[in-house]
Amino acid sequence: MIQRHIFGHVFALEALIAAGVFVVVLALLVYALLRRRAGRQATASRRTERPRLEAYYVAVLTAFGVFLVAWTAWQNHREHHTAERPPVRVDVSSFQWCWTFSYPQAPQRRSASGTCRGDDLPTLVVPTGRPVKLRLTSRDVIHSLWVPELRYKMDAFPDHVNSFTLTLDREGRWMGKCAEFCGLRHHTMHFWIKAVSPEEYHRFLQGQQGGGGQGAAA
Numbered sequence: 001m002i003q004r005h006i007f008g009h010v011f012a013l014e015a016l017i018a019a020g021v022f023v024v025v026l027a028l029l030v031y032a033l034l035r036r037r038a039g040r041q042a043t044a045s046r047r048t049e050r051p052r053l054e055a056y057y058v059a060v061l062t063a064f065g066v067f068l069v070a071w072t073a074w075q076n077h078r079e080h081h082t083a084e085r086p087p088v089r090v091d092v093s094s095f096q097w098c099w100t101f102s103y104p105q106a107p108q109r110r111s112a113s114g115t116c117r118g119d120d121l122p123t124l125v126v127p128t129g130r131p132v133k134l135r136l137t138s139r140d141v142i143h144s145l146w147v148p149e150l151r152y153k154m155d156a157f158p159d160h161v162n163s164f165t166l167t168l169d170r171e172g173r174w175m176g177k178c179a180e181f182c183g184l185r186h187h188t189m190h191f192w193i194k195a196v197s198p199e200e201y202h203r204f205l206q207g208q209q210g211g212g213g214q215g216a217a218a
Helices: 002-037 051-079 198-205
Strands: 088-095 098-103 110-113 123-127 132-138 143-147 152-156 162-166 172-178 190-196
Touching: 002 051, 088 123, 088 143, 098 123, 098 190, 110 123, 123 198, 132 143, 132 152, 152 162, 190 198
Parallel strands: 088 132, 123 190
Antiparallel strands: 088 098, 098 110, 132 162, 143 152, 143 172, 172 190
């Protein structure tokens, strides 16, 4: 799951920089407080400007800003590198309060849906080792497709299509949910994303058993 690894690297680095800035500011604040409590009288400087100090300050901020933008852009490029094979396409339709996953590349347009009540959850089936392009839209209000463990999240808007590409490198099943408050049963709007082998995914598209999961229909 390259997305999860890249997210972890970017988050760790940015958290480390933020922690360093926090420690420096805290140390300066503590130093100023201790100095004042010690009774040392500070004398006002007659200088109204410190251009060299200000230039250093601006240079440091600029360097950090450029580094973070460049680093994030590079990691984003790694995540969305050009695939050797065309991506598998899945159309995702959200509604109050569940999901429909459609597979336009299937011989007979296959789809999976459910009620999102109890165990009746739809399953998004994807092949391992292949890029999968999800095209999201909404039938009513704003929703948000979120798979916390895989670090994927994107909003779904009415009358608009958002898309992103994911690639899963191992088989498994993960819980997804809606991350945008969308009404009374928002908290039940869950689904499964299931990664299967390319062979099993091919059988699933053909309408055969294996891989469809609950809520699948030909």
